[in-house]
Amino acid sequence: MGLQPIILYAADFAAFLVSLSVVGSACAWLGEQHKYGSHTHAQVALAIALCLGFSLWVAAEVEAKIVQTWGTKESYAAVPAAAGAEEAGIELPATKIGNAVEGPSSPGAKEVAWQESTVSTASAPSSMLERAREPLRSVAELAGIVAFLYLCDRTAYFPDGKKVYSPAAFWGCWGLIWLAALATTRRLESTKVMQREQTDEWKGWMQIMFLMYHYFAEHEVYNAIRIYIAAYVWMTGYGNFFLYARGKSFTIRRTLQMLFRLNFLGLVVCVALNNEYMLYYICAMHTFFTVVVVLALYIKSDANTAATAVYSKIALTLVVTLLIYDGPEFIFKAIFGVIPGMRQLFAFHDPLHKEFTNELHEWHFRSGLDRFIWIVGMVYAFEVGRFEAFMQHLDGIASLAKRYAARAGVALLALAVGGLWWHYAFRLGKYKYNAVHPYTSFVPLTVFLVLRNLFPPIRQRYMWLFAFLGKVTLETYIFQFHIWMKTTGVNGSPRTLMVWIPGWHYVNMVLTTAVYVFLSFRMFHITDSLKNAMIPEALASTAKRLGTASLLGAACYGASFAFIGPYALAVADKAMLR
Numbered sequence: 224m225g226l227q228p229i230i231l232y233a234a235d236f237a238a239f240l241v242s243l244s245v246v247g248s249a250c251a252w253l254g255e256q257h258k259y260g261s262h263t264h265a266q267v268a269l270a271i272a273l274c275l276g277f278s279l280w281v282a283a284e285v286e287a288k289i290v291q292t293w294g295t296k297e298s299y300a301a302v303p304a305a306a307g308a309e310e311a312g313i314e315l316p317a318t319k320i321g322n323a324v325e326g327p328s329s330p331g332a333k334e335v336a337w338q339e340s341t342v343s344t345a346s347a348p349s350s351m352l353e354r355a356r357e358p359l360r361s362v363a364e365l366a367g368i369v370a371f372l373y374l375c376d377r378t379a380y381f382p383d384g385k386k387v388y389s390p391a392a393f394w395g396c397w398g399l400i401w402l403a404a405l406a407t408t409r410r411l412e413s414t415k416v417m418q419r420e421q422t423d424e425w426k427g428w429m430q431i432m433f434l435m436y437h438y439f440a441e442h443e444v445y446n447a448i449r450i451y452i453a454a455y456v457w458m459t460g461y462g463n464f465f466l467y468a469r470g471k472s473f474t475i476r477r478t479l480q481m482l483f484r485l486n487f488l489g490l491v492v493c494v495a496l497n498n499e500y501m502l503y504y505i506c507a508m509h510t511f512f513t514v515v516v517v518l519a520l521y522i523k524s525d526a527n528t529a530a531t532a533v534y535s536k537i538a539l540t541l542v543v544t545l546l547i548y549d550g551p552e553f554i555f556k557a558i559f560g561v562i563p564g565m566r567q568l569f570a571f572h573d574p575l576h577k578e579f580t581n582e583l584h585e586w587h588f589r590s591g592l593d594r595f596i597w598i599v600g601m602v603y604a605f606e607v608g609r610f611e612a613f614m615q616h617l618d619g620i621a622s623l624a625k626r627y628a629a630r631a632g633v634a635l636l637a638l639a640v641g642g643l644w645w646h647y648a649f650r651l652g653k654y655k656y657n658a659v660h661p662y663t664s665f666v667p668l669t670v671f672l673v674l675r676n677l678f679p680p681i682r683q684r685y686m687w688l689f690a691f692l693g694k695v696t697l698e699t700y701i702f703q704f705h706i707w708m709k710t711t712g713v714n715g716s717p718r719t720l721m722v723w724i725p726g727w728h729y730v731n732m733v734l735t736t737a738v739y740v741f742l743s744f745r746m747f748h749i750t751d752s753l754k755n756a757m758i759p760e761a762l763a764s765t766a767k768r769l770g771t772a773s774l775l776g777a778a779c780y781g782a783s784f785a786f787i788g789p790y791a792l793a794v795a796d797k798a799m800l801r
Contacts, residue, residue, distance in 0.1 A: 234289055235282045235352060242281035246274045246366075253370060256378035259712040260497070267783035269494045272776065273369060276362035283352040283359050358756040361749045368742055368749075369495045375721060376705035377496060383709040383719035386440040387728060393439040400431060407687040414618075416611045416676040420685040422458065425675075427693030428686075429454060434703055437717060438732075446649055446656045449592065452505075453664035455696070456593040459509050460600025463516040468527045468604065476758055476765065478517065483754045485510050488701055488746060496705070497713050501571035503701055504589045511590065512597040515540065519601075533605050541598055548587070548594045559583055574714055592660055599665045603672075610676075618679055630677055641670040698743035698750075707739045 250270050254262065352359075374380055411418060429451040435441065436448050467473065489506040493499065501507060519536045526532035547555055559569045560583055570582035579585070603610075617633070620626040644666040648659050676682045692699075704710050708717035724731045757772065758765050 231286060235286050238285035239278045239282040242278040243274060246277050250274055253373060256380055258379055259377055262787055263497055264780060264783040265494045266497055267786050268779040271779040271782050273366035276359060277366045280359035280363035283356040286352050358753060361752040365749050368746060372705045373495060376709055382722045382725060384722040386720055388440045393435060393441045404686040404688040408684055409687045411683050414679040414683045416614055416682060420690050423690035423693035424685045426696050427689030430696045430699060434699060437703060445653050449660055450664060450667050453593050453596045454668055456508060456512060457596045457600040457668055459512050460516055460597030461604045463513050464601040464604035467517055467520045473521055473524060475762060479758045480754050483758060484750060487750050492701055499571050499714055500568050501585055502714055505700055508590050537598060537601055544594055548591050555587060559586060572714060575716060595661055596664050614676055634677060637670045637673045641667060695743045695747045698746045702739055702743050707735055
């Protein structure tokens with residue numbers, strides 16, 4: 224006999240209230256530990272939203288457990304399972320009907336799903352809570368991670384430690400990581416140039432050195448780090464051009480999902496810790512340059528295969544970039560300081576460098592250093608076919624001696640060009656190098672790509688460990704500020720190390736690194752889960768869900784006035800009244 228809905232609703236409501244009480248108390252305790260300024264309405268609104276999401280997830284899990292243990296819910300069968308799942312953004316497996324296989328949107332599949340929903344809850348979710356259980360689980364996990372970030376970097380609960388400058392330790396750790404990565408070398412079936420595993424590997428080892436540069440305060444590798452950041456921006460131009468030039472990705476869903484992936488974590492952390500968006504300037508740079516690439520390719524997209532049209536677009540993009548960054552100053556300020564919403568995103572007030580009175584200085588400096596390299600990435604993406612044809616030509620030389628001689632000649636030429644760049648640009652001091660970086664960063668990237676893809680046995684192999692870590696560069700970039708290290712406060716830089724075991728530097732480094740990397744991967748999966756839940760295939764469903772999320776956000780923001788400000792309730796927690 225199935226459970227009566229009223230009993231199940233009562234159990235859901237009780238689980239929600241108990242959970243909300245517990246998680247609300249934990250949130251209040253966390254607020255009491257706050258040591259930087261006052262809470263904002265946005266911070267409190269986010270806390271309310273995450274507490275509600277966490278409590279709803281608990282209720283969903285309790286409901287699922289009760290149903291699994293005590294029986295089915297025949298009374299819930301009034302909602303077709305497949306239709307409900309589609310509305311919730313949950314993709315059901317295809318249903319076999321006779322000799323045909325039909326997806327959940329087909330009439331036959333819906334009929335089968337309707338019938339099965341009255342027989343077993345294991346076949347498809349029925350209630351609203353069940354349908355939303357997976358997204359709610361991601362929200363609950365997000366709430367835990369955000370709370371942990373807050374505990375680490377906005378309270379005095381964990382002490383901080385000075386960075387230990389030690390070139391020997393830096394290069395020793397780097398060498399050990401490389402040996403570990405070499406042990407994970409894997410072979411690909413194809414010998415194509417610049418395969419996805421290779422670019423993930425590239426991102427992975429660059430990101431590790433970038434993070435170690437911050438952790439060890441290894442300022443001698445500053446110029447190399449600038450090259451690595453340029454490589455990431457180059458990939459923005461290359462990857463997006465390669466994808467959108469085919470003309471199959473110009474959809475609202477694709478664009479929204481891309482923007483969600485780039486900015487969701489950054490915006491959540493900004494609100495939670497009361498930082499400005501530009502503190503995580505990588506998010507802003509990739510977003511801005513990606514949008515420009517997409518716009519350039521969207522206009523007259525049917526001409527994206529013609530060299531004349533493509534290079535005309537690239538030339539126009541270059542001219543616009545020159546005007547924005549190297550033209551009259553008012554153009555840059557008009558775009559990023561006057562257009563509604565732009566100044567709020569790109570302005571930055573650095574508490575450590577108050578001499579910079581221009582709030583757009585940070586954005587101009589950071590994005591200006593790599594203002595051309597993404598355009599170079601577009602060119603390379605368009606010409607990658609010729610690059611591959613050239614490599615295949617070398618591979619096809621019949622004579623073994625001539626083949627190796629040709630490859631040796633290409634390698635020597637690349638090394639000679641790289642040597643000249645190293646002598647005249649890379650050896651310069653930090654500030655002098657910054658001046659030439661925008662015009663020369665394409666040289667080491669080109670040399671690397673040529674040498675990395677010159678020999679088939681090399682381009683056919685990749686180091687899995689680096690490729691694995693290369694998938695979470697966005698998460699590791701943001702979390703380094705607040706889990707691996709500690710910032711100086713609101714809009715602060717990570718000047719000190721996170722210390723969980725005082726007096727044990729390397730033990731502490733291993734422990735914090737393990738947690739830091741683990742949470743980065745969890746956040747990667749959370750972002751992907753919420754991205755798919757919020758932006759499903761159907762545009763109408765996407766609009767409905769984004770609209771609902773906006774309304775809930777506005778409601779939580781309104782509720783924040785009950786906790787802080789002149790209209791705060793007398794019963795509000797003291798921590799929230801500061």
